[in-house]
Amino acid sequence: MSDKDLNNKEARQLSDIPVSILDLAPITSGGTATDSLRNTLDLAQHADEWGYNRYWLAEHHNMPGIASSATSVVIGHVxxxxxxxxxxxxxxxxxNHSPLVIAEQFGTLESLFPGRIDLGLGRAPGSDQLTSQALRRGPGSNGQDFPERLRELRDYFNPPATSAMRVRAIPGEGLNVPIWLLGSSGFxxxxxxxxxxxxxxxxxxxxEYLLPALDIYRSQFRPSETLEKPYAMIGVSVIVADSDEEALRLATSQEQQFLNLIRGRTGPLQPPVDNMDALWNAQEKAIVRSKFSYGAVGSPDTVRKVLESHLLETGADxxxxxxxVYDHQARLHSYELLADIFSKK
Known part of the structure; x- marks a missing residue:
C-alpha cells in the first residue's frame, strides 16, 4: 500500500464510511419464527430512519435459532x-441453488423494489452435510464449481442483446442487481x-483471516464495469449499551450461541447470564473469545475507539x-447508539 493510501486511511473517520446491518433473524428462547420476523422488520424500519446503508439477511438451514432460511422471501418482506x-x-x-432460480428471485425483487436490492453470494452450503442432501444439491455442488456457477448467474442478468444464454431469466435479464462475493478465507x-x-x-x-483476505482482494483487483477500484466491507459483531458492563452482559447471549456451536449443538438464542465461567471451560472460553476478537462490545465511547482502530487497520470502505442480542428493545437501543457513533464527526 502506498504512502498516499496510508494517509487516506489515517484521514478517514467512522462518519466518512457507510454502516450497514447483517441480521441473522434470531429466534430467541421462548420465542417463535413469527416473533423473529416481526422483530426483523421492526429493526429494519428503525435502521431506515437512523441512516443505515444496507440491511442484509443470511441463508442458514436446519438452525433452530435462525429464521431467515428462505432468504429472498424475507428480503421481500423487509x-x-x-x-x-x-x-x-x-x-x-x-x-444450494440453481443460478437461474437466484436470477429470477432477485430479478423479481429488483423489479418490485428498483435500485434497492443487493445480491451477496457465499460459497459455503450454510448447513450440515445431511441438510445439504435435503436441499437436493447435485454432483459438483460442494463449492468447487463456484466460479462457473457465478459466471452463469451473471450471464442471466445480461441484457438479451449481449447474453449468450438460451434460457432467459425473466424477471432478471438486463437488470442491475449488484453482486457481492462474501467470504471467510482467501478464495x-x-x-x-x-x-x-x-x-x-x-x-x-x-x-484471523481478515487482513490476509483484504490484501489478496486489493492486490488481485482488476477494474471492471462494476467497480473502478476495490470496495471492501467488513462484517463485525458489535453490541453497544449505556455502559461497558451492560454491553458485556448482553454479549453473553452470542457467546452462549457460539459455545453451543463448537459443542455441536444448535438452538434458540439464550438470555444473557451474569457469569459465563460457569458455562465454559478455559479452552472453550479461549476459542469463543478468539472468534469475537474483531468485535466491539461496550459503551459508545468504548465501541467508537475499537471501530476507529479497525478502520485504521483495515482501510474498510x-x-x-x-x-x-436476546432482548429486542436492547438490540434496537444498540443499533441506535451505533448509528449515533457513525454520524458524529
Missing amino acids: AAGTKRIRVGSGGVMLP SADLSGRLGLPFAFASHFAP EIIVSAQ
Whole structure:
C-alpha cells in the first residue's frame, strides 16, 4: 500500500464510511419464527430512519435459532416495509441453488423494489452435510464449481442483446442487481478481486483471516464495469449499551450461541447470564473469545475507539454489523447508539 493510501486511511473517520446491518433473524428462547420476523422488520424500519446503508439477511438451514432460511422471501418482506435502505443477502449460498432460480428471485425483487436490492453470494452450503442432501444439491455442488456457477448467474442478468444464454431469466435479464462475493478465507477475496466485484469479509466468523483476505482482494483487483477500484466491507459483531458492563452482559447471549456451536449443538438464542465461567471451560472460553476478537462490545465511547482502530487497520470502505442480542428493545437501543457513533464527526 502506498504512502498516499496510508494517509487516506489515517484521514478517514467512522462518519466518512457507510454502516450497514447483517441480521441473522434470531429466534430467541421462548420465542417463535413469527416473533423473529416481526422483530426483523421492526429493526429494519428503525435502521431506515437512523441512516443505515444496507440491511442484509443470511441463508442458514436446519438452525433452530435462525429464521431467515428462505432468504429472498424475507428480503421481500423487509423491502416492502421500508422506504430507502438497500436490502439484500449476506448471503445467499450459491451451491444450494440453481443460478437461474437466484436470477429470477432477485430479478423479481429488483423489479418490485428498483435500485434497492443487493445480491451477496457465499460459497459455503450454510448447513450440515445431511441438510445439504435435503436441499437436493447435485454432483459438483460442494463449492468447487463456484466460479462457473457465478459466471452463469451473471450471464442471466445480461441484457438479451449481449447474453449468450438460451434460457432467459425473466424477471432478471438486463437488470442491475449488484453482486457481492462474501467470504471467510482467501478464495472469494481472490475471485472478487479478479472479477472487479465488491467484497465482504466475515471477520465475525474468521477474524484471523481478515487482513490476509483484504490484501489478496486489493492486490488481485482488476477494474471492471462494476467497480473502478476495490470496495471492501467488513462484517463485525458489535453490541453497544449505556455502559461497558451492560454491553458485556448482553454479549453473553452470542457467546452462549457460539459455545453451543463448537459443542455441536444448535438452538434458540439464550438470555444473557451474569457469569459465563460457569458455562465454559478455559479452552472453550479461549476459542469463543478468539472468534469475537474483531468485535466491539461496550459503551459508545468504548465501541467508537475499537471501530476507529479497525478502520485504521483495515482501510474498510464500509462496515456491516451483526448483533445477536436476546432482548429486542436492547438490540434496537444498540443499533441506535451505533448509528449515533457513525454520524458524529
